[in-house]
Amino acid sequence: MSGRLVVIGGGQAAFALVAKLRALNDQRPITVIAAEASLPYQRPPLSKKYLLGELTLDRLLYRPETWYAEHQVDIRLSTTVTRVDRVAREVTLSDGSKLGYETLAFATGATPRRLPASIGGDLAGVYVVRDYRDADQLAEEMKPGRRVLVVGGGYIGLEAAAVARSLGLEVTVIEMADRILQRVASAATSAIVRDIHRSHGVDIRERMGLHRLIGDNGRVSAAELADGSVVPVDVVIVGIGVTANDALAHGAGLETANGIIVDRYGRTSDPATFAMGDCAVLPWQDMRIRLESVQNAVDQAEAVAAIIAGGTNPYDPHPWFWSDQYDVKLQIAGFGLGHDETLVRPGQREGSVSVWYFREGKLIAVDAINDAKAYVTGKKLLEAGKTPDRKVLADPQSDLKALLG
Template sequence: MKAVVIGGSHAALAYAAELRKLSEDAEITILSSDAETPYQRPPLSKAYMSGKVTFEQIVLRPDEWYQANRIELLRGVRATAIDRAERRIHLSNGEIRAYDRLVLATGARPRRLPEAIGGLLPNVFVMRDLADAHHLMAEMVEGRRLVVVGGGYIGLEAASEAAKKGVSVTVIEAADRILKRVASAETADDVRALHKAHGVTILEDTALARIVEKDGAAVGVELGGGEVLPADFVITGIGVVPDIALAETAGLEIANGIKVDLQLKTSDETIFAIGDCACFPYHDQMIRLESVQNANDMGIVAARNSLGEAVDYRPVPWFWSDQFELKLQIAGLNTGYDTVVTRAGAREGAKSHFYFRGNDFLAADCLNDGATYMMSRRLLEAGKGPTPEQIRDPSFVLKSLL
């Protein structure tokens, strides 16, 4: 079997590693548009930008691994077209590759502000890849001024790293509070207080009018009310869009990403989609997940199904964010919650916010509360969970449910 994977991500490497484990004979090729050896992206806005880890420490697999496992890695090469009828892929270097199984791990692209309001000025940055991280590391110098557009996790992580380096930081958020799409008001309150304690200014319910330009560069950000915030550089953290162009051109079904079934097959049974680009069934809805867990687990399931198994993908999502001294770990998915219950952790200052729909336990945001996070994951994986009343009872032991 010839398997070709488009994308050099967690998902792509998880697929390749699992397929090689299951099949000695499979021919495996990974096409990566990056010039670098595939690397982890989440640490870029966290440990890498803070200097805690080197590039070698975030590389997903060393070069020798590909050779030892007979996996062909083509770097700096893009797939330009998929010929589904002939099962061939056209590459940017002029080559054509045949496949029996094709895996789309094309990921997602950061949203950018429109060019008309200054979104493409050279010192207006996004945070997605290694080049972005290097540009921002060069900009984050003590005494400079940064405006972050967007109060989601990426924006807040960038704000944290900049503030730690002595940069004066203002975050503007169009919604009435930070983390509106992804977390409860309780978690947002804790994160906001943390940033303010470190000197970060957070402006919520604040519209952006335009980036103020002078001599071809951003020098400020004009708000909806006319006020101008001076800025030496700007970071936009306003979400991502799945990279579906290749799949769409090939005629695959699209629905907020590349639509797949429970076995991660697209509308073409020989083609799978995994990672940030894939939209899959989850509890009677179609969702995309942007997380390491999702990428890794999807890769494993797709590899097994490539060889003829029929494994359904039923994840227990988890995420994390590092900001200042806060390690926020999230177990589960809080979609549809109607109740949040806060519980103190065993360590001083630790706490967790538990999400419920009725009496059903959905997720937990654990703030410097690793023990509760691990227990919450175990409970979700086991299909068990506490009730709101049990969480409100400080004497109740979560482990008793297992």
């Protein structure tokens, strides 16, 4: 084993882990097992600039191939782990070979949920966006005048809707819940984002389910909605959430619950095994949550790298997220789960606004729409554990910097 670290996964968390270990001058042997044929690359741009054709895959790579050789990182592409033997401390690979380890790290991410075949989910023209190949296929479909149905009004679905509309396609978004973004944002933020999309000509239908997709010669041609109406469509984009890739860990006897359960140090129920990123269920403010974001993947992976290298500091998440839709940048600091009050503050520039979340009087999150000052202020307040003076915050003429005093 010679102290070898085996990393299962080839995404953001996997790369951040090995890069941080090498930055810490940790020279142990590292092998990364990556299922995709590509070197690790950024995924958020897939549903935005990459889909628009503004970025190519080589520009999404975290590092070129030479970096891995220079830093003595053995990366095996188009390879998966089929079995983990925690007693023997070895993994079996898809080519049948076995590889021993001293430390094991899961960075397996999550997989988008697909529509069942029973309602037409297997028809041609129905897409999820998980990797660059999905985005490449979808990009070929994005022709002006075509009709797109987006199933799911979360961030991924809305970002795809914005791209499609920007390219001149007719877009309908359906969301089963009472409102778009219901799982991740306040009613106030949902209303702001809804208005933005409708101003761009997107048909948003909330409290609307999908009954079935209708095919013509094996390709989707229409959608029958829950109210019985039929919408002609050429392309369907599915954004109905993800499922953590924890089956391999579960099969190895690790504790899982729609994700691999870890402690504050990223350790699983096996002290020699860690998990990080979208596949990890971590403790946070007396809760167990999965944080599906690039920020968490990087920060948690770097914290785990420090632990593996001999550090003792636990991972203390400070969540932040972002979403780009049209010319609108939505920046989110904190985690609004369980909020019982919101305050909407107009920004200083036209079209800028922020939504501040409170739980039992305490600030827990802020959504900033084209309002970088509100985002930065909110993020600093959250990191300091401070709750702003409500009167100052409610006055749009007040200086946000005063809240940091």
